[in-house]
Amino acid sequence: MNQHIRTIGILGAGAVGSYLVMALSGKFKENLWIIANGERKERLEKNGLNINDESYSLHVKTPSEAHGVDILFVCLKYTQLRDALPDIEAIVDEHTMVVSLLNGVDSEEIISQRIGMEHMIHSLIRIASQRIGNSIHFPIPKGYNGIYIGIPGKQADQDPRIAAIAEIFADTPVTLHLSDDILLDIWDKFGLNVSRNLPQAILGVGIGAYDDSTYVDAIMRQMRHEVVLVANAKGIPLKEEFKAGKWLPSQRYSTLQDLDAHRHTEIDMFSGALVRMGKELGIECPYNEMTYNLIKALEEKNDGKFDYE
Structure with missing residues (x-):
């Protein structure tokens, strides 16, 4: 080439x-x-x-x-x-x-x-x-x-x-x-997106919620844990800990920005892909499966499918 x-x-x-x-x-x-x-x-x-x-x-x-x-x-x-x-x-x-x-x-x-x-x-x-x-x-x-x-x-x-x-x-x-180790770097970024991009999108809050709420933090860690399980099964030595970088507490990641703008999200690339790979490997990903369904439902709500106000 x-x-x-x-x-x-x-x-x-x-x-x-x-x-x-x-x-x-x-x-x-x-x-x-x-x-x-x-x-x-x-x-x-x-x-x-x-x-x-x-x-x-x-x-x-x-x-x-x-x-x-x-x-x-x-x-x-x-x-x-x-x-x-x-x-x-x-x-x-x-x-x-x-x-x-x-x-x-x-x-x-x-x-x-x-x-x-x-x-x-x-x-x-x-x-x-x-x-x-x-x-x-x-x-x-x-x-x-x-x-x-x-x-x-x-x-x-x-x-x-x-x-x-x-x-x-x-x-x-x-x-x-x-x-x-590009595959590890890719999976680490994927784990960050799944665990921090998605819970805030459902809650409609800035990323400061992960520091301010033990409940939001717990959801984040369970989401990351499921990514680690699937990555490790694929031979990627991903760990539970991660580096999130420095952002303003009000920062809204891409999934929440999409929902704010009534655009469809990339949830199929995140929890959708993880759940699919988990099933192929015999690994259950209940937090991600619920998150997938919730964000798909929010997309439908934005589309007016069940807006009854």
Whole structure:
């Protein structure tokens, strides 16, 4: 595969895609492509993106026009991923690297079933974002926040593809972490999302509730425990303890932001995926099963299915 990256494709122009646009537009200019079809392509070409109250013009290509891009960042919602597989297949050629920045633990597997695991670079992203009107806002990540990349079972500095990706982000606002145990890092982030993203979404509160309430804290720890059980059964040495980072007590994670905006959430990527894997392994995940049903019910409520007021 090509180890010198000249062209970059971004599939998905939400918070994560916008973060990459903000970071890479100045460096790659016309070689940074947003990939879209139809009305969405026309809208992105006309309106661009508003990021941290700054307007960004975009170079937008269809999947067929983007065929052969050196590296493709998949920044879709989990619910959009399977429908986008034909587009991903149309974009990728024999040398294209694919980085999936979805928050779950199975997007690389889903994509690789269509294009082959040899194209995949495992990754995760840790950023906070907030949509205010038409603008997406997020701070520049520092410390352990940013993008993590790695190759399962391999030292990051042993693969020239990782060095090529590191070169992309050199002299940009992105903090890039080269991981020597990317699967553990991915599952640790997954456990954080499941245990802290979801209980606050059901309760409709900021993350300060985890510090202020022993009951909310207990729910969080049981959710994490079920992730640990499934991860360990898969050979991932995930532990009960975790590092949550520093956020304002009022911070609302993505699932609660989706419910606030009456959007459908990515619960299928979180508790949905964990419950499915648990059943395959013979591991019960009752807290996550209840959470899955509750958030699905909240989506239905937002849709007006049983709004009787």
